[in-house]
Amino acid sequence: MDRIFGIDLGTTNSLIAVMENGEPRVLADLETGRTLLPSVVAIAPDGGVAVGDAAIALETEAQRSSVVIRSVKRYMGLGGGELGAEERRRYQFADLSGPVVRFKVGDRVHTPPQISAEILRALKRRAEAAFGGERVERAVVTVPAYFNDAQRQATKDAGRLAGLEVVRLVNEPTAASLAYGLNQLTDGYVAVYDFGGGTFDISILNIKGGVFEVIATNGDTHLGGDDLDQAIVAEVLAGLPEEARPDRELWSRARTAAEAAKQRLTVAESAEIRLATGAGVIERTLSRADFERLAAPIVERTIECCRRALADAQLAPAAIDAVVLVGGSTRSPIVRRRVAEVFGREPFCTIDPDEVVALGAAVQGGVLTGARSDLLLLDVAPLSLGIETMGGLMERLIHRNSAIPTSVTGGFTTAVDNQTHVDVHVLQGEREMARDCRSLARFKLGPIEPGPAGIPRIEVTFLIDANGILNVTARDQRTGREHSVDVKPSYGLSDEEIERMLEESIDLGEQDLEERLLIAARNDADQILAALAKQLGEYGDLVDAGERRRMAEAAERLETARSGTDRELIARLVEELNEASTPFAHRIMDRAIGEALKRKSVDEFS
Amino acid sequence: MITCPSCMRAQAPALVCAGCGAPLGANLDLFAAMNLPRRLTIDAAAMERAYHDLSRRIHPDRFAAAPAAVRDASMRATALLTRAYRSLRDPISRGRYWLELHGRKLGENNQQVPAELAAMVFETQERLEELRDSRTPENLAAARTRQTEAARVLADAKAELARNFAAWDGAGEDADEERRKARFTNLKAILSKIAYLTTLERDIFRELETARAA
Structure with a gap:
């Protein structure tokens, strides 16, 4: 199997790494030698794009026409209406009513997955250069453990738009534990405290003999170093008179100055901030004590998450054998001090906190290719999943911190006579009322054969896959017929939109890719044709003539197409x-299983 | 019989193919999924080993390059395994599953105070009420005493649960019908009691937290 790269698509910086000779290595830019790619994208009104340092250079240009977007990760998977005041103020947006945020640049709009795809493309080019032009097609991409379904889906979409197959999404703290687990941790309970640029995660793992089992995770996807910077900005700009209220430009400079001061304060006892404004120059000396006073409430929010994770894991802080620090924000002394206090031990930080997640992603890439089959990750779903029931309640089907993949099957029925459809609203969150949880998707079951209320039984299976993403299947229990389930995600891009974006972004270099995809499609065709022939040979008694004919016709159409080039x-x-x-495959599977047993395993909730 | 999507061998339902060792997307009860006998007393360390060992063999990460049918079987098998492990690992959910497995699901309606707990619950509510009215050190200490008491009764109930489990394991499936019924009744009563005490413990904890924060 070819290489699978590991990518940390971070709020502030992004990196790419790969396994070589059983060890992960972060790839540096060939020209600059730097491993961190600033997650900054500049977009010109004509659609031209610059990423990283080139984008930052444009940011300070006086007469710039490009829009420079930072921290795009904060916008992933959000609907326009979900933007906070702070996020809204930073950029111009087109139409904030839709299921996706749309940045406005000139006459064009750009969605967060498209902007993230530019970062992924830049990393992909870097890796291709590092391997002498070898194609980079498959990657493990990391996401905050506390990312919800829409945020995960948006990350996968970004990969697709960048021409990458995202083989697996891995939670950032879990990835970090893999990097540490290679040779720095012994078996036991490990807490990974991951405080990045825009997100916070805490994961608690049980590591034993190469198996990394996550027991509980908690976090906040809008809590990070950005918030520390903003607290400094608010403090520094607090004295400005009303008429000199900060515009986007001043605000951006203030943020850069605040970030620099924060970084100096990790080693120095004080830092100077100097900022030219419409109302004169602000000069301010920020002592470490000042900074810690501003940071304390933010750090306490992370500690609160740690307590909840420990409670879910049913472990006391003293039971934790090692604490690992991940993410640039853990460089602040106040963070290290508080973590040490809460867990009663000095945290580990022997691997660069900026690189550790990408290294771990590369290790997981090695697990997936089979290069490191001695290791295995068992992760969890961070949020409960459920459906809206009568009275607007949230009925939990899969509890938070369930090990994934996981599935639950439930029976749905009709409420009135001759009802032909059942509407299902899927939710994610921990609150009791549906309206307080996040809408994940809606779908319609049916058409249902007309009949008295409560008689039809449709079995719906909700499955959260190893990426933490929901899949829904349904079948009629009486007829055994599969229902097609057209799940309409509440947030994010539709498949058609992604297809269209892909068509727009395709370039000549992808011709070769087209060829590979054709080969892959032919392989899929061969596999299913062979399997079906074999099954029909063994279990021919399970199909009637009509079904056999339909399958034979479909097989013939596929045979014909297979010899062509239309993938x-x-x-x-x-x-x-x-x-x-x-249906035939299911009948084969179910043949010997007693009906009684099946009935017992069906959890009734409708 | 089910068919292995990897080697096409037909066999009895299992999590792993008897022929080639690939995962099977079979529908099994949770004991069978963990490859455990139907016994209620379970060695936690042995179960964890079995879970890790089976995960190594069937997890989707092992089949990233396999055909779709095998990947699907791997995902379904792993989903079943994780559910089995999480449900059976904890004695309380294991007890609940035992009822479910025998068609005697425990109702969600645990609002009624079990008779033997009535006096204790009444006194605890009184103390919490007093604490809400006035956060004196005496009231705080009284609430803490109730917390200790609730924890003790809960520990007793858990010990009772372990005895019920031992009774099932000692009797086997074919025991006398009357005694079997009695064991089910006893199991239901213990589980209701535990559910009630868990809620009570949480209430006390919350009151104490509120008092502490104030």
Whole structure:
């Protein structure tokens, strides 16, 4: 199997790493020698793009026409209406009512996955240069453990738009534990405290004999070093008179100055801030004590998350054998001090906190290729998943911190006679009322054969896969027929939108990719055709004539398409044959299982 | 019988193919999924070893390059395994699953105070009420005493649960019908009691936290 790269798509910086000879290594830019790529994207009105230092250089240009976007990760998976005042103030947006945030640059709009894709492309080019032009196609990408379904999906979309197959999304703290686990940790309970530029996560793991089992995770996807900077900005600009209220430009300079001061304060006892404003020059000396007074409430919020994670893990702080620090914000002495106090031990920080997540992602890439089959990650779902029931309540189906992949099956039925559809609203969150949880998706079950209320039974399976993303399947329990479930995500891009964006962004270099995809599609076709032939040979008694004919016809269409070069057609026909043969496959699986047993495992909740 | 999507061998439902060792997306009860006999007394360390060992063999990370049918089987098998491990690891959820497995699901309606707890609950509510009215050191100390008491009764109930488990394991599935019924009744009563005490413990904890924060 080819290499699988590990990418840390961070709020402030992004990195790419890979396994070589059983050890992970971060790849540096060939020209500058730097490993960190600032997660900054400049977009010109004509659609031209610059990433990293080149984008930062544009930011300070006086007459710039480009829009320079920082911390795009904060916008991933959010609907326009969900932006806080702070996020809204930073940039111009088009239409804040939609399911996706749209940045406005000139006449064009750009969504967060598209902007993140530019960062991923830059990393991809870096890796291709490092490996003498070898194609970089597959990657493990990390996400905050506390990312919800929409945020995860948006990250996968970004990968797709960058021409990367995201083989797995891995939670950042879990990835970090893998990097440390290679040779610095012994078996036991480990807490990973991950305080990055824009997000905070705490994960508690049980590490034993190469198995990294996450027991509990908690966090806040809008809590990070950015908030420390903002607290300093607010303090420094507090004295400005009303008429000199900061515009976007002043605010941006203030933020840069605040960040620099924060960094100096990790080693120095005080830092100077000098800022030219419309109302004169602000000069201010910030002592470490000043900074810690501003930072304390933010750090306490992370400690609160730690307490909740420990409670969920049913562990006392003293039971933790090692604490690992991840993320640039853990460089602040106040953070280290508080973590040491809470866990009663000095935290580990022997691996560069900026690089450790990318290194761990590369290790997971090695696990997926089989290069490190001695290791295995068992992760959890950070948030509970449920459905809206009568009275607007949230009925929990999968509890937070369930090990993934996990699934739950439940029966749905009709409420009135001759009802032909059942509407299902899927939610994510910990609150009791549906309106206080985050809407994940809606779907319609049906068409249902008309009949008295309560008689039809549709079995719906909610499955959270190893990426932490929801998949829904449904089938009619009486007929055994699979229902197609058209899940409409509440936030994020639709498949059509992504397709369109992909078409717009395709360049000549991808021609070769097209060829590979064709080969992959043909392989899929061969596999399903062979499997079906074999199954029909063994279990021919399980299909009736009509079904056999339908499957045979679908198989024939696929055979014909397979000898052509239209990979989309092949993919569609593979899917069609797959659908046509699914009931048959289920019957094979179910053959010997007693009905009684099945009934017991069905959890009734409708 | 089910068919292995990897080697196409037909076999009895299991988590792992008897022929090639690949994962099977079978539908099994949770004891069978963990490859455990149907016994209620379980050695936690042995179960963790079994969970890690099975995970190593069937987890989707092991089949990233496999055909879709195998990846799907791996995902379904792992989903079943994780559910089995999480449900059976904790004695309380294990007891609940035992009822469910025998078609006697414990109702969600645990609002009624079990008779034997009535006096204790009444006194605890009184003390919490007093603490809410006035946060004196005496009231705080009284609430803490109730907290200790609730923890003790809960520990007793958990010991009772372990005895009920031992009774099941000692009797086997084919025991006398009357005694079997009695064991079910006893198990339900203990689980209700534990559910009630857990809620009570949480209430006391919250009151004490509120008092502390004030």
